[in-house]
Amino acid sequence: MAFEPPRRLVRALGETAPEGDDWLEKLPGLAREAVERRELTVERVQLPGGRSSLVVLVRRADGTPAVLKLAPPRARPESERVALAHWGGRGAVQLLEPVSEGAGGAGGAEGSEGVLLLERLHPDVSVRTLPEAKALLEAAGTLRRLWVDPPEGHVFETVAERTGRQAKAMRAGADAAPEVAPLVDAALSAREELLDSPPEHRLLHGTFRQSKVLSGDRMPWLAVGPDPVVGEHAFDLARLVRDRVEDLIAQPSGATTTRRRVRRLAESLEVDRDRLRGWTLFRAVESGVRARRVGRERDAELLLEFASWL
Numbered sequence: 001m002a003f004e005p006p007r008r009l010v011r012a013l014g015e016t017a018p019e020g021d022d023w024l025e026k027l028p029g030l031a032r033e034a035v036e037r038r039e040l041t042v043e044r045v046q047l048p049g050g051r052s053s054l055v056v057l058v059r060r061a062d063g064t065p066a067v068l069k070l071a072p073p074r075a076r077p078e079s080e081r082v083a084l085a086h087w088g089g090r091g092a093v094q095l096l097e098p099v100s101e102g103a104g105g106a107g108g109a110e111g112s113e114g115v116l117l118l119e120r121l122h123p124d125v126s127v128r129t130l131p132e133a134k135a136l137l138e139a140a141g142t143l144r145r146l147w148v149d150p151p152e153g154h155v156f157e158t159v160a161e162r163t164g165r166q167a168k169a170m171r172a173g174a175d176a177a178p179e180v181a182p183l184v185d186a187a188l189s190a191r192e193e194l195l196d197s198p199p200e201h202r203l204l205h206g207t208f209r210q211s212k213v214l215s216g217d218r219m220p221w222l223a224v225g226p227d228p229v230v231g232e233h234a235f236d237l238a239r240l241v242r243d244r245v246e247d248l249i250a251q252p253s254g255a256t257t258t259r260r261r262v263r264r265l266a267e268s269l270e271v272d273r274d275r276l277r278g279w280t281l282f283r284a285v286e287s288g289v290r291a292r293r294v295g296r297e298r299d300a301e302l303l304l305e306f307a308s309w310l
Helices: 007-016 023-038 077-087 132-146 159-176 178-196 233-241 245-250 254-268 273-293 297-308
Strands: 041-045 054-059 065-070 115-119 122-126 202-204 213-215 221-223 229-231
Touching: 007 023, 023 054, 023 065, 023 115, 077 115, 077 202, 132 213, 132 221, 132 233, 132 254, 159 178, 159 229, 159 273, 178 273, 178 297, 202 233, 229 233, 233 254, 233 273, 245 254, 245 297, 254 273, 273 297
Parallel strands: none
Antiparallel strands: 041 054, 054 065, 065 115, 122 213, 202 229, 213 221
């Protein structure tokens, strides 16, 4: 079978690829090797797929359905592997291959670098298919189950480290586009205040949103595709606040709806409302500046307008 990467993946990785990166060119060969090593039968490549990995629906030698996921090093697949192993299927998709000794670090079985074999969920059924209020409720409940203490001796990135890298790029973006400078300044000021006294340090999903919660057989809803990070709950919840941002922007009452959503999510998950608002502001501005940097102007406009409501 030809393992041609979906257009969505090619476009997304092309926006962020470092010079000389040839992972996409190697991907078909990497996929064939992973399939042969595990004696898998391929059903199909999942389309349209994700923006950071190739997802292939497969069956194991005993006929069990599974998912083979291949991701480049910059997507931090080994960090994902360790987080999934730590969650052990509680609130998240189940990892079907062991993690090597020293689970606080990274690494799977021999020949598995950048390759994850996962429990098969229903890839076309996410909580995003539910009415908005129900979707937020189910997504929030799933997220709560992921908030656990990180493994001892972990090497996960912290919220301070990740947002520090992002802050540098945001400043550069503001220099290149002065009209966004006030929002960038507000977002960076919020970050500094929030990092001063975080209320907890827990293992977080890192990139949580409705489309990352899929229907399963073992449990009704399970999270997929984490980019794990250690920090406070409000940082994780912040990305969920802006879900369906295009619908929010289209509403005459979008700003009011957004503030109401912040309040309800904060109350339902016992998160400080002001901290949630601050991280929502930072993450929306960061995403907007990044979208503008890679030429996704429409996305940038939506995100920055959303941020202005906060």
